[in-house]
Amino acid sequence: MQxxxxxxxGASLDARSxxxxxxxxxxxxxxxxxxxxxxxxxxxxxxxDSERVNELNGLAVLPASTTVMAMRxxxxxxxxxxxxxxxxxxxxxxxxxxxxxxxxxxxxQLGLLAKTGGISLAGPMLNYDxxxxxxxxxxxxxxxxxxxxxxxxQERSLSAQVNASQPLSALGSKTKTATGMLWGGNLTxxxxxxxxxxxxxxxxxxxxxxxxxxxxxxxxxxxxxxxxLLDAGILAKQSAIMLGGFSAYRLYDNDRGYSLQAAFExxxxxxxxxxxxxxxxxxxxxxNKLTLPVGVIVEIEASDAGYSMQxxx
Numbered sequence: 001m002q003x004x005x006x007x008x009x010g011a012s013l014d015a016r017s018x019x020x021x022x023x024x025x026x027x028x029x030x031x032x033x034x035x036x037x038x039x040x041x042x043x044x045x046x047x048x049d050s051e052r053v054n055e056l057n058g059l060a061v062l063p064a065s066t067t068v069m070a071m072r073x074x075x076x077x078x079x080x081x082x083x084x085x086x087x088x089x090x091x092x093x094x095x096x097x098x099x100x101x102x103x104x105x106x107x108x109q110l111g112l113l114a115k116t117g118g119i120s121l122a123g124p125m126l127n128y129d130x131x132x133x134x135x136x137x138x139x140x141x142x143x144x145x146x147x148x149x150x151x152x153x154q155e156r157s158l159s160a161q162v163n164a165s166q167p168l169s170a171l172g173s174k175t176k177t178a179t180g181m182l183w184g185g186n187l188t189x190x191x192x193x194x195x196x197x198x199x200x201x202x203x204x205x206x207x208x209x210x211x212x213x214x215x216x217x218x219x220x221x222x223x224x225x226x227x228x229l230l231d232a233g234i235l236a237k238q239s240a241i242m243l244g245g246f247s248a249y250r251l252y253d254n255d256r257g258y259s260l261q262a263a264f265e266x267x268x269x270x271x272x273x274x275x276x277x278x279x280x281x282x283x284x285x286x287x288n289k290l291t292l293p294v295g296v297i298v299e300i301e302a303s304d305a306g307y308s309m310q311x312x313x
Contacts, residue, residue: 001030001154002031003066005034006034006055006069007037007046007055007071008052008070008108009074009075009105010045010074011041011044011047012071012072013127014133017133018035019038020131020138021126021129022038022131024141038071044074044075045076049079052080056108059089059097060089067098067100069124070100071125073105073125077104077108078107081198086111089112089118090112090118093116093118093119098121099120100122101122102122102125102283103185103285105125106122106186107198109122111198114200115197115198119293119296120293120294120295121291121292121294122185122292122293123149124289129145141287144288145287145290145291148291156293156312158298158311159310160290162281162306164280165306166304168276168303169304174304176276176302178209178300179299180239180298181208182208182296183208183209183210183211183295185212186212186213194228206237207238208238209240209242210234210238211244212242213244213285215245215247215248218250218252219259219262219263220263226267227266227267230270235271238275240275240276240278241275241277242300243277243279247286278300278302293311297311299311
């Protein structure tokens with residue numbers, strides 16, 4: 001496997017993290033290119049706007065067998081969207097190039113989908129997933145994440161089972177199947193793109209399967225963004241909605257029992273029962289994450305006991 005690193009968003013918060021990730025990948029026999037991008041710093045960003053957008057546009061001339069991986073998220077891609085050569089990158093993707101990331105990278109993935117219909121991978125990034133540091137120690141990458149990432153890259157296939165209780169019977173159905181285009185990503189980034197040229201069209205997301213995650217956002221802010229998607233008519237046009245990790249937030253005394261689950265129920269109560277909201281998707285700012293193909297048709301089978309996903313591309 002050959003991985004080309006890119007750093008389109010925030011600068012690395014700890015210089016040890018990218019180096020630890022690069023070392024681990026190389027130990028697995030992965031050829032890692034463009035490691036120098038992990039050292040760039042300009043203000044809070046991993047380089048100037050021109051450095052970062054030129055790096056993205058350079059993806060168009062990479063060998064088709066390359067897998068591109070973002071270093072980290074944070075913020076920064078919104079500044080670059082107008083300068084990205086979408087069609088050239090799309091041509092490389094159709095030739096075989098695979099591009100992976102999550103969090104702030106959602107802006108690139110949805111922009112590519114909206115502008116070209118191109119497929120990308122919502123999955124691991126270098127710093128968090130391969131070089132995470134906790135309590136001043138490097139943490140080994142999650143085996144579940146690594147196995148699903150390799151399957152996505154090498155086999156272009158997704159097969160996953162989520163064994164977590166789902167309230168389908170309470171909604172009048174013991175089982176639910178859905179087929180549609182998989183799309184989504186970080187909730188904050190996704191909602192920020194609504195009504196821009198970088199948000200998928202209604203024709204694209206109609207009857208889609210929307211997946212969402214977020215980090216450092218109180219449940220009322222999660223609910224507010226979901227309400228925006230609801231009132232914009234986007235949620236009602238989905239075949240299914242999958243909720244991944246919503247982590248690293250703190251409840252307050254004045255919440256008085258209000259919780260993340262209460263936020264989800266407020267949305268669920270406003271949608272028809274025919275649109276299942278499935279939870280516990282292993283995706284987000286967490287070690288155990290799937291690699292999800294954005295823009296690919298996915299099949300879901302759900303029951304009270306959990307759900308499965310299947311796709312090939």
